Amino acid sequence: MGRAPCCDKANVKRGPWSPEEDAKLRDYIDKHGTGGNWIALPQKVGLKRCGKSCRLRWLNYLRPNIKHGQFSDAEDKIICSLFASIGSRWSIIASQLPGRTDNDIKNYWNTKLRKKMMAMNASLQRKPQQMTLLSILQSSTSSSPLSFRDSNNSYYHPHGTFSYSSSLLSGNNSSADSFFQAQESFMDPAQKCQLKDSTFVFGGEATSCSSSDGSYNNQMSHVIEPEFGDASFVVGADHLYSVVEDTSQEFKFSNAASGGVSWWTDKQYGLWEQNPFDYGDLEEIKQLISTNNSCNNNLLFDDKKTQERVTYY
DNA sequence: AAGTCATGCAACCGCTTCCTC
DNA sequence: AGAGGAAGCGGTTGCATGACT
Numbered sequence: 001m002g003r004a005p006c007c008d009k010a011n012v013k014r015g016p017w018s019p020e021e022d023a024k025l026r027d028y029i030d031k032h033g034t035g036g037n038w039i040a041l042p043q044k045v046g047l048k049r050c051g052k053s054c055r056l057r058w059l060n061y062l063r064p065n066i067k068h069g070q071f072s073d074a075e076d077k078i079i080c081s082l083f084a085s086i087g088s089r090w091s092i093i094a095s096q097l098p099g100r101t102d103n104d105i106k107n108y109w110n111t112k113l114r115k116k117m118m119a120m121n122a123s124l125q126r127k128p129q130q131m132t133l134l135s136i137l138q139s140s141t142s143s144s145p146l147s148f149r150d151s152n153n154s155y156y157h158p159h160g161t162f163s164y165s166s167s168l169l170s171g172n173n174s175s176a177d178s179f180f181q182a183q184e185s186f187m188d189p190a191q192k193c194q195l196k197d198s199t200f201v202f203g204g205e206a207t208s209c210s211s212s213d214g215s216y217n218n219q220m221s222h223v224i225e226p227e228f229g230d231a232s233f234v235v236g237a238d239h240l241y242s243v244v245e246d247t248s249q250e251f252k253f254s255n256a257a258s259g260g261v262s263w264w265t266d267k268q269y270g271l272w273e274q275n276p277f278d279y280g281d282l283e284e285i286k287q288l289i290s291t292n293n294s295c296n297n298n299l300l301f302d303d304k305k306t307q308e309r310v311t312y313y
Numbered sequence: 314a315a316g317t318c319a320t321g322c323a324a325c326c327g328c329t330t331c332c333t334c
Numbered sequence: 335a336g337a338g339g340a341a342g343c344g345g346t347t348g349c350a351t352g353a354c355t
Contacts, residue, residue, distance in 0.1 A: 015349085038341070052340095055341075089344090091343065102342095102343075103344095
């Protein structure tokens with residue numbers, strides 16, 4: 001026996017909504033709200049529609065402040081970053097883009113952005129002499145995290161987005177501003193504050209949180225001193241690395257936890273198989289997300305439900 | 314001009330999660 | 335505690351439109 005249908009399929013209208021139906025639904029919700037029961041709503045409104053259909057129409061099209069049309073570069077960046085971080089969790093991604101719906105973002109990714117990224121990736125693959133730490137885009141439907149980079153030297157990986165420049169590695173502080181601009185949208189304040197030390201921190205985990213009085217309670221126990229110029233990288237709590245040397249072809253990273261030092265070339269980064277930023281375990285990602293919930297006010301989680309569910313209002 | 318193909322997007326489907334009783 | 339129902343969510347479908355032949 002299958003699941004009971006949510007409505008009488010034979011007696012509900014399907015397909016595109018007419019302007020009259022839109023007006024009816026909008027007027028009713030403006031006046032009375034949804035009443036917390038979408039299934040009962042169509043009857044109250046006088047629409048021969050499934051409650052689910054009404055809900056979708058309202059959330060994706062009719063509700064106020066919905067933004068349709070062209071996505072900006074900044075929005076592209078955020079979508080790529082979050083997709084790299086959490087996969088196809090469209091509702092969470094949508095929560096970071098005011099006015100955009102999960103459906104919109106999903107469609108945009110599937111029809112345009114994914115191809116755009118793949119084209120960039122292909123272009124970078126053809127230029128091996130170019131500084132390419134990584135470039136990869138996973139297949140369309142997998143929800144596993146990935147990391148890749150675009151043509152502007154912006155890197156998308158599970159701990160956030162950052163821009164790379166050789167001057168950054170050689171300790172030019174002026175590049176740090178642009179470095180953090182891309183991170184700005186979802187970065188924890190405690191992470192940002194690390195900029196003062198020219199130590200770049202990715203990821204949240206349980207290492208740094210804002211305290212309730214607004215001060216930073218930075219529990220990051222292993223922030224390291226810059227070893228190469230002013231630049232070093234701290235990647236998550238479990239993966240602490242710093243750039244200790246940089247040639248035109250290779251980067252020498254020091255793992256502060258193990259004390260090990262290793263060289264990674266562009267080629268090694270190409271598939272992110274052994275990279276220190278990689279987050280392969282979905283459970284870890286969930287943990288990261290729920291940690292962000294307590295640290296990062298940019299994410300609008302509804303505590304009454306689940307930490308990962310996003311409120312629409 | 315007509316037919317075919319590609320693309321974008323709104324809407325649907327069905328599974329999972331959450332809430333209430 | 336658990337059953338049933340509703341909401342939430344992501345994958346998929348199908349239609350409208352435009353581009354191409």
